[in-house]
Amino acid sequence: xxxxxxxxxxxxxxxxxxxxxxxxxxxxxxxxxxxxxxxxxxxxxxxxxxxxxxxxxxxxxxxxxxxxxxxxxxxxxxxxxxxxxxxxxxxxxxxxxxxxxxxxxxxxxxxxxxxxxxxxxxxxxxxxxxxxxxxxxxxxxxxxxxxxxxxxxxxxxxxxxxxxxxxxxxxxxxxxxxxxxxxxxxxxxxxxxxxxxxxxxxxxxxxxxxxxxxxxxxxxxxxxxxxxxxxxxxxxxxxxxxxxxxxxxxxxxxxxxxxxxxxxxxxxxxxxxxxxxxxxxxxxxxxxxxxxxxxxxxxxxxxxxxxxxxxxxxxxxxxxxxxxxxxxxxxxxxxxxxxxxxxxxxxxxxxxxxxxxxxxxxxxxxxxxxxxxxxxxxxxxxxxxxxxxxxxxxxxxxxxxxxxxxxxxxxxxxxxxxxxxxxxxxxxxxxxxxxxxxxxxxxxxxxxxxxxxxxxxxxxxxxxxxxxxxxxxxxxxxxxxxxxxxxxxxxxxxxxxxxxxxxxxxxxxxxxxxxxxxxxxxxxxxxxxxxxxxxxx
Amino acid sequence: xxxxxxxxxxxxxxxxxxxxxxxxxxxxxxxxxxxxxxxxxxxxxxxxxxxxxxxxxxxxxxxxxxxxxxxxxxxxxxxxxxxxxxxxxxxxxxxxxxxxxxxxxxxxxxxxxxxxxxxxxxxxxxxxxxxxxxxxxxxxxxxxxxxxxxxxxxxxxxxxxxxxxxxxxxxxxxxxxxxxxxxxxxxxxxxxxxxxxxxxxxxxxxxxxxxxxxxxxxxxxxxxxxxxxxxxxxxxxxxxxxxxxxxxxxxxxxxxxxxxxxxxxxxxxxxxxxxxxxxxxxxxxxxxxxxxxxxxxxxxxxxxxxxxxxxxxxxxxxxxxxxxxxxxxxxxxxxxxxxxxxxxxxxxxxxxxxxxxxxxxxxxxxxxxxxxxxxxxxxxxxx
Numbered sequence: 041x042x043x044x045x046x047x048x049x050x051x052x053x054x055x056x057x058x059x060x061x062x063x064x065x066x067x068x069x070x071x072x073x074x075x076x077x078x079x080x081x082x083x084x085x086x087x088x089x090x091x092x093x094x095x096x097x098x099x100x101x102x103x104x105x106x107x108x109x110x111x112x113x114x115x116x117x118x119x120x121x122x123x124x125x126x127x128x129x130x131x132x133x134x135x136x137x138x139x140x141x142x143x144x145x146x147x148x149x150x151x152x153x154x155x156x157x158x159x160x161x162x163x164x165x166x167x168x169x170x171x172x173x174x175x176x177x178x179x180x181x182x183x184x185x186x187x188x189x190x191x192x193x194x195x196x197x198x199x200x201x202x203x204x205x206x207x208x209x210x211x212x213x214x215x216x217x218x219x220x221x222x223x224x225x226x227x228x229x230x231x232x233x234x235x236x237x238x239x240x241x242x243x244x245x246x247x248x249x250x251x252x253x254x255x256x257x258x259x260x261x262x263x264x265x266x267x268x269x270x271x272x273x274x275x276x277x278x279x280x281x282x283x284x285x286x287x288x289x290x291x292x293x294x295x296x297x298x299x300x301x302x303x304x305x306x307x308x309x310x311x312x313x314x315x316x317x318x319x320x321x322x323x324x325x326x327x328x329x330x331x332x333x334x335x336x337x338x339x340x341x342x343x344x345x346x347x348x349x350x351x352x353x354x355x356x357x358x359x360x361x362x363x364x365x366x367x368x369x370x371x372x373x374x375x376x377x378x379x380x381x382x383x384x385x386x387x388x389x390x391x392x393x394x395x396x397x398x399x400x401x402x403x404x405x406x407x408x409x410x411x412x413x414x415x416x417x418x419x420x421x422x423x424x425x426x427x428x429x430x431x432x433x434x435x436x437x438x439x440x441x442x443x444x445x446x447x448x449x450x451x452x453x454x455x456x457x458x459x460x461x462x463x464x465x466x467x468x469x470x471x472x473x474x475x476x477x478x479x480x481x482x483x484x485x486x487x488x489x490x491x492x493x494x495x496x497x498x499x500x501x502x503x504x505x506x507x508x509x510x511x512x513x514x515x516x517x518x519x520x521x522x523x524x525x526x527x528x529x530x531x532x533x534x535x536x537x538x539x540x541x542x543x544x545x546x547x548x549x550x551x552x553x554x555x556x557x558x559x560x561x562x563x564x565x566x567x568x569x570x571x572x573x574x575x576x577x
Numbered sequence: 578x579x580x581x582x583x584x585x586x587x588x589x590x591x592x593x594x595x596x597x598x599x600x601x602x603x604x605x606x607x608x609x610x611x612x613x614x615x616x617x618x619x620x621x622x623x624x625x626x627x628x629x630x631x632x633x634x635x636x637x638x639x640x641x642x643x644x645x646x647x648x649x650x651x652x653x654x655x656x657x658x659x660x661x662x663x664x665x666x667x668x669x670x671x672x673x674x675x676x677x678x679x680x681x682x683x684x685x686x687x688x689x690x691x692x693x694x695x696x697x698x699x700x701x702x703x704x705x706x707x708x709x710x711x712x713x714x715x716x717x718x719x720x721x722x723x724x725x726x727x728x729x730x731x732x733x734x735x736x737x738x739x740x741x742x743x744x745x746x747x748x749x750x751x752x753x754x755x756x757x758x759x760x761x762x763x764x765x766x767x768x769x770x771x772x773x774x775x776x777x778x779x780x781x782x783x784x785x786x787x788x789x790x791x792x793x794x795x796x797x798x799x800x801x802x803x804x805x806x807x808x809x810x811x812x813x814x815x816x817x818x819x820x821x822x823x824x825x826x827x828x829x830x831x832x833x834x835x836x837x838x839x840x841x842x843x844x845x846x847x848x849x850x851x852x853x854x855x856x857x858x859x860x861x862x863x864x865x866x867x868x869x870x871x872x873x874x875x876x877x878x879x880x881x882x883x884x885x886x887x888x889x890x891x892x893x894x895x896x897x898x899x900x901x902x903x904x905x906x907x908x909x910x911x912x913x914x915x916x917x918x919x920x921x922x923x924x925x926x927x928x929x930x931x932x933x934x935x936x937x938x939x940x941x942x943x944x945x946x947x948x949x950x951x952x953x954x955x956x957x958x959x960x
Contacts, residue, residue, distance in 0.1 A: 128749040129668035131627045131707075158776040159663050164750070192667050229666045230623075437837075439914060545662075 041095055043262075044482025045081065046295060046475070047074055047103040053478040054081035056089055060302055060483060064089035065475045074105055074249060075256040082260050093261035097556045102269040102295045102481035105249060106242050106285040111339045113145035116241040120184040121148065122175060122208070123233060124155025124191035124200045128164055134190075134233055139340040146241040149182055151175045155200040156192030159493065159543070164192060167200050169207055176211035187212070188240035190221035190233040195492065198222040217243040217283070224286065226491045227545075231344035238341065239286035246285035250278050267484070267554075271346050273298050273328050274487035274551060277520070289338065290347045295480030297322045297329050297348065300450045302483050303470030309446040310435045312467075314453030316358040317375040321351045321434045323445070326529045327485075328551070330438075353434045357453030358384070359394040361423055369423045371430070385411045394456050397423045404455040424458070432461040450476055487529075487551040488515025496544050505533070505546070512550040521552030597637040598706055598716060598800070603628045605807030610702030611905040612806050612824055613799070615894045617873035618699015618725030619661030620907060623668065628703040631671065631710045638706055639715040641691060643788075643797045650788030651687045652717055653678045655708045656695035658729070658746070658768060659778040664700065667778055670749045674708035677780040680753040681745035685785055693717040693791065695732065695784070697799035698725025698873075704780070716800070721784065723796035723925040724894050726937055727872045729768060730761035733925065734784045736932050737794040744768065744783035748775035796925045802827065810903045820903020821918040824896070830922030831952050833877055833888045834866040835859070835900055838915045854911050856919060866919060868895065870908040875942050877919055889921035890939045892928035893951040896920040921951025 041063065046053045047070055056064040066084040071077035078101075085091075109115045121134035134150030135143055142148075153171050156164035179187065187208055191200040198220070205218040219240040225232030250268075257266055267275040271290040281288070297311045307327040313320045323330045329348035336347045354373025358380040363369035376383040376391050383389035385396040386407025398404045400412040400420045439445050444465050449457050450473035460466050472479070490512045494504050509528055516526045530549040598606070607621035607628075614621075632638065646652070655678055657664065682689050692709040695701060697720040709716040721732035729741060741761040746768055747753045754771055758764040764783065772779045786794065809823035825832055836856040843852035854868040866888070869876040874895035878885045889895050897906045900916040927933055929948065939946045 125667070127670055127751065129670070131669050131671045131673075132623070132630060136630065137626060156667070158667070159660070160776075162776070164667070164776070227662070227666050229668060230626075437914060437916065 041091060042097055042482045043082070043085070043099045044478040044480070045078060045099065045101045046292075046477035046481055047078065047101060047105060048292070048477070049104055049108055052077040052081045053475045054078075054085045055472075055475050055478040055482055056085055056091060057479065057482045062303075062472050062475075062479065065472055065478070067475070073252065074103070075252040078253065078256045079259065082256075094263065096262050096264045098264050098267060098554060099257050099262060100267045100269060100275060100481040100484055101253060102291045102477055103249075103288055104292050105288075106246065107289045107292075107338065109242060109245055110142075110238060113142055113339070115245045116146045117186040117244045118147040118182075118184050119149075119186045119188065119237060119241045120151060120179045120182070121188045121190070121233065121237045121240075122151045122153060122172075122204065123229075124153050124167065124189070124204060125164060125229075126152050126154045126156075128156060128192060129229065132230065135237070136230070137342060138234070142339060142341065146237070147183070148237070149179070149184065151178070153204075155204070157194070157197045157200070159193060159196065160495070161193075161197050167203055172204050172207045173211055176208050179208075179216075180212055184212075184216065186217050186219070186240040186243045188219045188221070188233065188236040190229065190236055192229060193227075194220075194222035195227050195232075219243065219283070223284065225344050227493070228344050231342055234341050235286055235343045235345060238338070238343070239284060242285040243283070246282050249285075250282045254278055269295055269481045269484050271348075272331070272487060272489075272549070273480070273484055275484045275520075275554060286345075289345055291481075292477065293320070293322065293348050293350060294329050295477045295484075296450075297324055297476075297480065298327065298483065299476030299478070299480030300448050300470060300473060301327060302479060303472055303476065304446075304448040304468040306446045306448060306468065309448050309468075310438055311448045311450065312431060312435065312454070312457065314431075314449065314451040314456060315356045316377050316380060316453060317354065317356040317372075318352045319355050319431050319434065319451075319453070321353070321431075321438050322348050323438045328529055328549075349438070351434050351438055353430055355394065355427055355430055355453075355456070357393065357395045357398075357456065361392045361394055361397060369419065369426055371423060371426055394423070394427060394453070397427075398455045424456070427456050428458045428461065431457060432464055435461065435464060484554075485551045486516055486519050486521040486554050487549055488512050488517070488519055488521070489547070489549045490515070491545070491547045493543050493545050504544075508546045508548045509550070512548040516550040516552050520555055521550075522555040523552070526550050526552035596641075597639050598632070599637045600629050600632040602804055603632065603703060603706060605811065606702055606706075606800060606803045607807070608810060608905075609803030609806030609808075610697060610699055611907070612810075612828075612896055612898070613697050613702075613723070613803060613894070614699035614725040614905065614907065615873045615896055616870055616906070616908040616911075617727065618696065618701065619657075619664065621700045621703055623665055624657075624700040624703035624707075627669070627671070628706040628710075631707045635710045635713070638709045640718045640800065641715045642801075643717055643719045643792045643795055646691065646717065646788035646792055648787065648789040650690045650791070652691045652693045652786050652788065652791040653681065653689045653782050654693040654695040654721060654784050655705050655780065655782045656701045657704050657778065658781045659772045659775075661700055663777040667749070667776060669778065669780065671707065671711060673747050673749050673780045674704060675711040676751075676753060677745050677747040677782040678708055678712065680747060680755065681743065681782045681785065684743055684745065684755045687785065689714060691715050691717050691788075693795070694720040694800060696720060696722050696725055697796070697803060698722065701725075702800065702803055708780075717791065717795075718800045719791070719795040719797045720799045721795055723799055723928075725873055728762075729765040729781075729783070731937050732784065733796065733927055734786070734794040735761045735936060736927055736930065737790075739784060739786065739790065739794055741765075741783050743785075744781060746771050746775070746779050746781045748779050813903065821898050821900065821920070824898060824903060825920055825922075828894070828896075828920070828922035829952065830894070830896070830920050832918060833895075833921050833951075834879070834919045836866065836917065836919075838911060838913055838917060839865075841911050841913060852908070854908075856917060859916065868897070868919065869944060871942055872908060874908065876939060876944050876946070877921065887946055887949045889951045890944070890946060890949045891942065892924045892933060892937045892948060894920075894922040894924055895951075896922060923951055
């Protein structure tokens with residue numbers, strides 16, 4: 041059996057899974073220290089379905105703790121950014137474009153040094169160890185406790201980042217963790233560097249939290265290995281999580297989508313999460329969310345994290361409904377939000393909300409139905425058709441092909457949706473959707489990824505593609521996947537304009553089931569899958 | 578989590594001075610330049626950041642319309658050459674921009690009075706802003722193409738018989754080169770080879786002209802058009818009007834098609850992002866639109882039961898915008914499912930001459946077609 045835990049800002053959910061079957065599911069309040077909330081949740085889980093600690097094969101945790109720390113600009117370490125690339129890159133130093141408040145919160149300092157590579161692997165300039173030592177001295181004097189290192193084209197050649205890290209550690213000591221950009225992001229220096237600085241600022245917090253998580257699990261007598269879920273829906277072990285807290289940033293929506301999908305039995309589907317104010321639509325392909333292709337700004341910092349592609353439309357259970365007298369009705373985008381249970385008609389309020397219309401149509405039985413009995417039937421139909429059309433349109437936008445796509449509806453507002461979308465197919469409504477995040481964490485797999493620019497010689501395309509695929513598979517296995525279950529789940533090949541030699545960027549992701557017995561030996565420490573497409577070797 | 582914050586609100590409020598480029602203008606110019614990029618020219622984001630950084634330190638750059646240039650002004654165009662994909666990784670040095678100009682100035686023995694833009698489409702719209710600020714010189718409001726094209730010789734001065742060399746090329750390490758070529762296509766070949774050796778990102782300066790010549794061989798006002806486009810998009814959005822319509826208005830163009838991208842077939846071919854995209858109706862049946870691209874969009878053809886009908890082709894501009902936000906979509910970023918509006922807009926009239934069509938018309942890029950204009954001309958409509 042497995043335990044999945046979702047530590048959100050408000051609630052800590054926990055589920056006990058036997059295979060993909062939910063045996064028990066609970067909700068507890070998230071605690072300030074994170075760990076006591078988990079202990080409470082585990083206690084409730086046992087009350088609901090007692091289990092022997094040694095029957096637990098693995099514990100998976102998804103958490104928004106680290107992204108919240110960044111957004112709140114609290115609990116962050118004094119951080120320095122060292123960029124290797126001089127004489128190139130000086131036009132835009134590290135931390136450019138960051139919100140001033142955040143730069144202050146991390147006491148951010150940027151340093152430029154020689155190093156870096158060209159797109160084809162040649163050196164821009166050699167690394168200068170004396171220069172790095174001098175900078176290390178300045179860092180120490182400034183009270184820096186965590187360092188981010190980036191080097192130009194480190195996704196092509198990571199040697200300089202590694203060499204600089206050795207020098208920095210020798211100068212600053214083992215207590216100052218070093219985060220390397222080639223492990224964190226992909227091509228696009230500023231965005232990758234930004235993500236690395238964020239990671240560095242979270243390292244000491246991660247150390248404390250991860251230790252606490254391990255202790256709270258061990259305190260329950262559970263000896264099974266502990267994993268955290270990453271942005272892309274795959275797992276990392278706790279040692280990796282200590283070093284790459286930033287890899288947890290988008291695990292919330294990812295786990296929610298994957299949890300909903302497994303509950304419905306679909307692996308390629310659209311997931312519509314209807315909340316109080318918005319409906320959020322994401323698409324899963326072979327069980328994994330499609331990633332956004334645009335740069336994503338987190339707390340005002342531009343990064344190139346792999347975030348799930350989510351389209352939000354302003355329709356939720358609390359959306360205000362207007363347009364009585366013969367006019368075409370409108371729904372949202374404004375909403376009564378959390379005040380739904382006071383302001384909606386069925387709860388005795390004055391506001392006509394989407395929930396009232398769902399009750400009037402008999403799709404749900406909540407509140408006082410007589411309060412909406414007077415609504416005209418044609419009006420009710422028109423409003424619900426409007427909702428159906430708008431949400432179906434959002435799903436259609438997210439489709440990647442003209443193939444029919446099953447729709448899985450979750451969230452409290454999913455009562456607004458019809459049983460079938462015209463042109464799309466039936467709407468599936470799984471049980472237990474309120475703990476979809478924890479389930480998504482519990483079912484996570486292990487992945488390996490390649491994202492590199494390859495020069496493809498004439499006639500060599502197939503060989504290069506095979507090499508990239510094999511590399512991704514090897515990485516997944518190295519990260520703890522059972523080799524018998526590993527398969528390629530994503531492959532993308534884009535020729536790069538204006539570059540010679542048929543330069544082509546290949547992105548390839550392989551995923552497999554966690555090999556439980558191997559995980560037990562902790563063999564995977566230090567060989568994580570690379571965060572959001574780490575590509576160095 | 579949110580998408581990038583912008584200074585959009587602030588920009589709408591501010592009075593904009595038309596005879597200088599300020600830090601706030603740069604964001605608008607970059608947005609508009611992505612429209613004139615016609616799918617290519619590179620994402621102006623990095624250029625925008627660098628220009629903002631430079632202007633913050635050095636203050637606004639004076640902007641001079643070509644009609645106000647004195648005949649004996651000495652104008653140096655400047656541009657980035659190479660792969661935009663490389664430029665987002667190997668960022669330039671600030672000195673590089675000025676160095677390309679000073680190296681050429683030393684060689685030709687002329688003192689620079691004005692910096693100019695070679696290509697108003699894409700990242701090269703903001704590069705001359707940085708160079709002008711670094712050198713403390715005014716910038717000319719005009720460029721040599723009026724859009725983006727992929728090769729060095731594809732500029733109006735080539736049509737006017739002006740030599741593309743001597744030309745300078747500068748990398749971030751301090752290397753500079755001076756080229757002299759027998760014709761303008763040769764300057765492209767040699768500069769391309771050097772750019773690759775320099776790590777696929779270099780700054781060039783060429784087509785040095787006096788004021789009178791520049792006035793005759795450039796497209797006037799194009800940086801202003803970029804700023805106007807950027808502002809139109811921002812204002813339309815904040816007023817909940819159609820940003821697509823706003824772009825059509827500014828460019829006197831035509832909305833050719835609105836639909837959903839249903840296929841993007843890319844082909845690997847040296848140095849170019851070649852391919853064909855298909856756009857289909859949002860609802861139900863109807864004609865589809867195919868877009869042929871090689872870095873830039875070059876041909877848009879309506880496909881119907883009776884065959885195909887070319888709607889617009891190079892040298893006119895084919896612009897693909899997000900149908901809702903009006904944000905330009907580069908050919909690299911095209912993907913299935915996007916809702917797009919495809920616009921045609923007239924290029925500078927000189928591109929429609931026989932020599933212009935030979936240089937940048939459909940046949941140069943391998944499409945067996947005469948050029949098709951975005952908007953029918955006045956006399957045709959009357960006659």
